[in-house]
Amino acid sequence: MENNKCNFDGTHHSEELKKSMLNRLSRIEGQIRGISRMVDNDVYCDDVLNQIASVESALNGVKKILLEAHMKSCVVEQILDGDYDVIDEILKTIHKLM
Amino acid sequence: MENNKCNFDGTHHSEELKKSMLNRLSRIEGQIRGISRMVDNDVYCDDVLNQIASVESALNGVKKILLEAHMKSCVVEQILDGDYDVIDEILKTIHKLM
Amino acid sequence: MENNKCNFDGTHHSEELKKSMLNRLSRIEGQIRGISRMVDNDVYCDDVLNQIASVESALNGVKKILLEAHMKSCVVEQILDGDYDVIDEILKTIHKLM
Amino acid sequence: MENNKCNFDGTHHSEELKKSMLNRLSRIEGQIRGISRMVDNDVYCDDVLNQIASVESALNGVKKILLEAHMKSCVVEQILDGDYDVIDEILKTIHKLM
Numbered sequence: 001m002e003n004n005k006c007n008f009d010g011t012h013h014s015e016e017l018k019k020s021m022l023n024r025l026s027r028i029e030g031q032i033r034g035i036s037r038m039v040d041n042d043v044y045c046d047d048v049l050n051q052i053a054s055v056e057s058a059l060n061g062v063k064k065i066l067l068e069a070h071m072k073s074c075v076v077e078q079i080l081d082g083d084y085d086v087i088d089e090i091l092k093t094i095h096k097l098m
Numbered sequence: 099m100e101n102n103k104c105n106f107d108g109t110h111h112s113e114e115l116k117k118s119m120l121n122r123l124s125r126i127e128g129q130i131r132g133i134s135r136m137v138d139n140d141v142y143c144d145d146v147l148n149q150i151a152s153v154e155s156a157l158n159g160v161k162k163i164l165l166e167a168h169m170k171s172c173v174v175e176q177i178l179d180g181d182y183d184v185i186d187e188i189l190k191t192i193h194k195l196m
Numbered sequence: 197m198e199n200n201k202c203n204f205d206g207t208h209h210s211e212e213l214k215k216s217m218l219n220r221l222s223r224i225e226g227q228i229r230g231i232s233r234m235v236d237n238d239v240y241c242d243d244v245l246n247q248i249a250s251v252e253s254a255l256n257g258v259k260k261i262l263l264e265a266h267m268k269s270c271v272v273e274q275i276l277d278g279d280y281d282v283i284d285e286i287l288k289t290i291h292k293l294m
Numbered sequence: 295m296e297n298n299k300c301n302f303d304g305t306h307h308s309e310e311l312k313k314s315m316l317n318r319l320s321r322i323e324g325q326i327r328g329i330s331r332m333v334d335n336d337v338y339c340d341d342v343l344n345q346i347a348s349v350e351s352a353l354n355g356v357k358k359i360l361l362e363a364h365m366k367s368c369v370v371e372q373i374l375d376g377d378y379d380v381i382d383e384i385l386k387t388i389h390k391l392m
Binding site for chain 4: 214217218221222224225228229231232235236240241242244245246248249251252255258259262263265266269270285286289292293
Binding site: 158161162165166169170173174177178182185188189192193195196 | 256259260263264267268271272275276280283286287290291293294
């Protein structure tokens with residue numbers, strides 16, 4: 001699946017998008033660590049479940065940004081190159097994400 | 099929302115469950131760090147999206163365990179104590195998680 | 197699974213709730229018929245997909261109402277009766293719905 | 295949103311796909327009618343919730359087929375025609391469906 005022509009580096013929005021993604025991911029990592037602390041400190045389960053819902057929502061944000069970037073760069077480029085397999089690949093991924 | 103009678107500590111499956119939860123959360127934290135590295139190294143977006151789907155599935159596992167523990171301890175106990183507000187609370191949480 | 201003590205009929209909100217549910221379900225049935233007509237008339241797929249998203253959202257509404265009614269009547273009653281199997285049953289259902 | 299060049303009629307898999315979609319939708323319509331009957335007959339709520347989960351899963355099947363058909367025909371064609379707005383349109387739809 002490695003595809004050197006088509007990744008963050010190969011797109012014009014590269015650096016800005018990467019920074020935004022890395023910031024979001026680092027916040028999510030902190031949220032997960034926070035949930036571990038909550039579990040360790042016997043915090044009320046309903047509060048822990050709510051924190052998990054927050055992480056899911058934050059992950060959803062990353063997913064949307066990444067899916068948009070992928071569709072607008074890699075998917076379009078590969079279709080223009082006549083490589084339609086990218087459609088089956090992205091459909092499989094979308095089904096997993098749904 | 100703090101509720102001292104009803105948390106991991108107050109349930110009989112406490113230590114085993116906490117350990118399993120903390121292990122799962124620590125693996126998820128590692129997966130998130132891995133996704134950050136993928137983004138940083140310009141790995142192909144479709145592979146990154148698939149890793150996000152894996153994290154979602156791992157989070158789902160944590161959610162199920164925690165929801166089950168919460169329902170079987172706190173929710174039951176509070177209902178037996180005549181505190182039916184716990185139902186509205188858990189319904190709100192379930193809606194967020196759906 | 198038939199349980200005569202615990203259904204719409206056995207709850208105090210019975211008639212109002214049943215009517216609201218039946219209205220929502222009849223609207224959803226109409227939406228599905230509308231989608232069939234769209235497919236039959238070769239309407240643009242993206243518009244059909246949006247209609248499916250509307251049905252999912254309407255079904256979600258029915259699900260929430262029904263889950264709330266179930267938790268507040270049957271689940272509470274069975275817990276008070278000492279029948280804790282209802283918890284495993286509802287957890288299995290919630291997992292399917294998530 | 296009407297787009298005459300790009301619908302079921304304009305694709306090579308047209309008739310077979312339409313029939314399969316219409317069959318699935320007609321089965322879903324029947325399932326919804328069945329749920330109305332269950333509600334009307336005061337069937338145990340947990341069983342009704344499980345039937346709703348079945349409808350969601352059946353709708354998911356329709357969604358996948360339709361999304362695949364749309365991506366492989368309309369989306370590809372419009373990208374090849376230089377009309378990249380189709381990407382924003384499909385991303386918006388995918389977000390609603392997720």
